[in-house]
Amino acid sequence: MAKALQPNPFKRYQELSEFIFELRQPSQASLSKARPPLVELNPVAVWQMISFILALMIVTLLIK
Structure with missing residues (x-):
């Protein structure tokens, strides 16, 4: 490929x-x-990043 x-x-x-x-x-x-997906390599970091992005979205929506 x-x-x-x-x-x-x-x-x-x-x-x-x-x-x-x-x-x-x-x-x-x-x-x-083929490399394994990031969620398999480091699932904690993936969920921390998802949580951080969601927290930013919530704060942004609360400010408006």
Whole structure:
């Protein structure tokens, strides 16, 4: 998939069919590079950030 995002056009997919094939049949290399979601890596930090954003929204709505 990173091949589709290359800044150099000569390193990108030459045909649309190559891109579609890799989307449907991903290689093992691209599957092993997948990182786990942030909520699995650090769930406490995720919920703290969500709570902080919600608190800011509440304060903003109370001020208006």
